[in-house]
Amino acid sequence: MTDTLNARAISLRRPSAHVDYGLALGLVVLGFFGAFMSYSATRDALVNAGYNPHYYLERQGFFVLIGIVAMTIIASIDYRRLEILATPLYIMSFFALAGVFVIGQSALGAQRWYNFGFVQIQPSEFTVLFIILAVATFCDRRSEGLRMYDVVRLLVMAGAPLGLIVLQPDLGTSIIIVLVVAGMMVVAGIPPRFMTFLTIVGSAGLTVAVYLDLLKKYQVDRFVSFLNQNSTNPAIGPLLYEVHNAKSAIGAGGLWGAGVFKGLQTILGFVPEQRTDFIFTAIGEQLGFVGAGAVILLLAFIAWRMWVIGRHAKDTMGRLLSIGIFIFFAFSCFENIGMTMGIMPVTGIPLPLLSYGGSAALVFYSAGGLVLSVSRRVGGGS
Secondary structure, X not given: OHHHHHHHHHHHHOOOOOOOHHHXXXXXXXXXXXXXXXXXXXXXXXXXXXXXXXXXXXXXXXXXXXXXXXXXXXHHOOHHHXXXXXXXXXXXXXXXXXXXXXXXXEEOOEEEEEEOOOOEEOHHHHHHHHHHHHHHHHHHOOOOOOOXXXXXXXXXXXXXXXXXXXXXXXHHHHHXXXXXXHHHHHHHOOOHHHHHHHHXXXXXXXXXXXXXXXXXXXXXXXXXXXXXXXXXXXXXXXXXXXXXXHHHHHHHOOOOOOOOXXXXXXXXXXXXXXXXXXXXHHHHHHHHXXXXXXXXXHHHHHHHHHHHXXXXXXXXXXXXXXXXXXXXXXXXXXXXXXXXXXXXXXXXXXXXXXXXXXXXXXXXXXXXXHHHHHHOOOOOOO
């Protein structure tokens, strides 16, 4: 308890001038590169349809600029001062999730968005970040460790918004929340027997959900198509079409790629949702193995910096914030790139700062700002 209070006092008293500039620069470069790739994936289609060819470039560029401003502001604030906001933000996100069912907009069989004309807001993406802040704050206040009662409270804390997200339905975000909270509890020191018990219960619950047909048909079809990628079943044909064309587009890029604006499958739109869920296929076809590999290395570098900052954080809250965001970022990258290559099921999880979308850009830049705030109190030793 004394160590935690001392770390808190030092953090509030002496914020370091050190900022992880490598992480900050990586996030900025990634965002602008993503905006350009959205442009390259949509320009010809917009021209052929008679629309402004720069539409997605201008919008995503604007979202990136707003995100960078948010990241800079958050990075300049001592993350410990955000403790007071953890509960209000958590409650606000819960009601925002509930409100989607009343006044939200539905698309592709899911009701997840608020439509404000110029921009659509997906509250579930912000909820992941607010849950990370709430769990980090909760665990930081329990320097004696997590007891069974604390674990139950954490499960309720995560389970309430998780239930609403499952009902939307949004399987991808649901999986992320489960992994993030589980990882944070492990780092916080949850006893192994508790973690084993929770894993067994969670696995049993998923089995029951599948057996009782509680999952939506298209969600089950996504996993079936992943496990049977050579199937001729017409029921999963559209899903197999997505994955097969995604792999074909990446393979067509070869070593050096077809060149920007020159990828045939990108130009002709053979891969659905190419500016969002399947943006990596546009990268692979146009920039080839070398370009796609460079993007993966940049994503890995950003994730590594988040991990290092979390390992060197001076207190529990900083450690859990950084590790929770690391899991959020790293799994999103792995799942999105994996689904374009057929090694992960299609879930709709965006590729951080590369997929088109204002909500995702703001969330990941805000998350980056939190990690940068932690880095300012780590010092140059990381």
